[in-house]
Amino acid sequence: MFARDPAHAIELIDKAFQEADVDTLVSLYDDAAVLISTELAPGREIRGKQELRDFYARVLQPGAFSVAQIKTHVVEADGIALFTSRWSLSREGAPTKSFIATVVFRQQPDGGWKDLIDSSPAVLGH
Structure with a gap:
């Protein structure tokens, strides 16, 4: 999967996540990627494509999650x-x-863009 810019990469990641498409999701990460997910893997750093594949294969199921970007910024x-x-x-x-x-x-x-470090540790109040 080819992401033409970081915003496009997020669109593709979100879609693959929601569809539980582990192969596409992992392909959007850099070989040296690190994922920090306090919601789905508290206290862990998931490193490299094999750990990402193992993690997502365990936690994702089609239709189990829905994600939505509310506000974004890229530098x-x-x-x-x-x-x-x-x-x-x-x-x-x-x-x-x-x-x-x-x-x-x-x-x-x-020329494509891949996720190198992915962190979403801060839960916000409603």
Whole structure:
């Protein structure tokens, strides 16, 4: 999957996450990626594509989650982009939660963008 810019990468990541499409989701991460998810894996850093694949294969099920970007901002410099957002996560039988995400993207040699560091640790009150 080719993400033409960081905002497009987030769209593709969100879609793959909601569809529980683990292969596409993992393909949107850099080989050296780190994921910090206090909601789904408290206290863990998930590193590299194999750990990402194992993690997402365990937690994702089609239709189990819905994500929505509420407000986003991107700053880009020299092939690195900092993406910050307020987003929501909904799952069946649980109240919707709002988070702040900080994601670092790295531009790849082919011009596409991949997720290098993905962190959404701050739960916001409603």
